[in-house]
Amino acid sequence: MGFQEIVFFVMGILAVALGGCLATRRNPVSAAMLLISLMVVLAGMYGMLDAHFAAVAQIIVYAGAIMVVFIFVMMLLNLPPEELRFGTLTVGEIILTIAGIGVAVALGTKVGQGYLVSALQLSEARAPLLPETENLRNVAATMFTDYLWSFELISFLILAAVIGAVVISKRRHGHAESA
Amino acid sequence: MSASPSPYLPILFAVVAGLLVVGGATAASFLLGPKKPNDAKLDVYECGVPVVGTARQRLSVKFYLTAILFILFDIETVFLYLWASAFDFLGWFGVVEVGLFASTLLLGYVYILKRGALTWD
């Protein structure tokens, strides 16, 4: 159990603890701030998994862009702290939860993990194309050659998101509204 | 200790040292500063004008839209950095490929300008 494993384990436990604490916060803004710290801890974990550019991109995109909009929306909708709804669980939800936890535990056992890891071996992925250069160049080399089509489709996805965001937030004509 | 100290150790150390400096300054000011709160001082500062309305009304949608469009163009910047770092490996093929990517997003940007979504009132 080298030092790296211990540090990674501690960060994992910290991430799970932050997630748990986040799920039970009454004030949405503190929940969002906890999610930002969760994302920074995850960026550290990516760094330890040798995904250096993923760590920096995670902070720039998730913690630096997506959460800014969450914070904007939460701050400006002056939301009252919400009382948590634990009591009223419907039967369907109980069954769903048990089934979910059951599947999760099955996946978590040694057999499940073995299945997961073996599933990864089947894919015919190539070895990194620029092995000893920066991690960033490897990712780019694989992305722009093997995953060419999904990269182009991503641009259409973002285009749709841009047009959708503009259309949704424009005021519908003849609809009085205060903001 | 681990084979080679990971490149993230200095960041951790800088964050801890920064927290010490920043926390120390706040604590020093909290401990050393006088503590005589009175209502006038604690009231909201509105240049002396009595406060009107609560502080948390809703504000114009422009702020949300700016931040939302920022996310989408930030994703584009991350993909462009990926391509720029492997520019010499990808050659002309990469330039054409990313050209398509960027021109599609340019369409979105032109749509925003035409629709006047970012004109501040």
Add this chain to the structure above:
Amino acid sequence: MLNPMLFDLIAMVLKVAVALLIALQVAPIMVWVERRQAAMIQRRVGPNRVGLFGFRMFGLGQPLADTIKLIFKEDFVPKQANKVFYVMAPMITGLAGLVAIVGLPLGSYVEVFGTRVNLQPVELNAGFLYLFAVSALGVYGAALAGWSSNNKYALLGGLRASAQMVSYEIAMGMSLLPIVIIFGTLNMQDIIAAQSGHLLFGFLPAWGVFYAPVSMCIFVVCMFAETNRLPFDLAEGEAELVAGFLTEYGSMRWSLFFLGEYAMMTTLSGLAVCLFFGGYEIPWLPQTRILELLTGAGLGRELALWVMFPLGLGVLLGKIAVFMFLFVQARFTLPRFRYDQLMDLGWKIMFPFALANLVVSAVWAAIAKFGLP
């Protein structure tokens, strides 16, 4: 010989300490520089009263006096303010500034007991993107400060400041792409080395600014906007919204905001210097030449490297000082933008220019590197 692990640890601690000291020294000095330069521009004297034992030191004691004053002023939390975030906001801004400056390269390398020590405290695989990540986190300081101080004007100021920082971040990210394309790497040390070797057209130093002048202009403008400096400081403009998101803050918390702002200004101008103006290299006299001269003059190799470290650091700080002079000069000469002009400039002018500049330099670099298609 002490074991390599301890050696790396000590080297890392010392490098981070030097970087943090620079950041902590910048704030008081900049306060003095701003007042003196403002005085010079407006033909008045500026602070020169504070002195020790009758020796006036033309006002250099002023920042010291300010710091002590700020520590002893009362800091209170206004009613209904969200106490946790009210105290946390200045810490986030201050911390972002301090953690960002650690990413700058202070020099090339130094050899101690034969092992080579790289003089960049934080050298990540992703190079200078580390600085963008930290400045992206710095936005929360302004947003939380505005919201948590329960004051309409502070909320509007905090919102405007974060919206402005956010929209100029894209143009800043886009503007540095040509540099990555031309130099092929994100690592600042390699970029500086690539800038110092040869001469461009015979007499010009091969600086980034001559390769991509437009991206330098866009980056400098975005630097002003990113740190809320005039002419982009509408969020805390004194005449506009009382003091923007700083309205409810006093004493030390107020100065923490400015500590973070000055540290972020130093970091971004350091980044501009390293990418466009050759970092710690003297234009026509690269460090390798100096090393030969020094070792030729009889100094040992390690001692020569140790002599070159303060020289390189001095050159870097000198170039950053030029940018700081530019910051302060702009503050007292340019009028402030109206908010819609400011956002239009960010979205409708900076972003298209950065994109066009990227297309031009990508095609030009592709032709230069791979010949015509």
Add this chain to the structure above:
Amino acid sequence: MLSLPEMGLYFSFLLFLIGLFTVMFRKNILVMMLGVEILLNAANLAFVSASRITGTMDGQVVMFMVMAVAACEAAIGLAMIISLYRAKASVEADDLKLLRG
């Protein structure tokens, strides 16, 4: 005991559980959206661990795709929540019964 990436897989499914829990047991739509973000981050962690296990770069490439999808989802979702808030002045999930959901 466990190599680093396998531990990553364990933590990613723990985070997935927490995200699922947040989405199911919270009334405020915004906090549900946070739950969805946790789910996507758990998926990202699993992809990066898988990329480390197999030693190829495909995991990280797909991670950037997931990040782009998450960004678009958050952008559109929040735009909808804003217009919904303007219509109904509340963000409680129970108030949205127009479609008899």
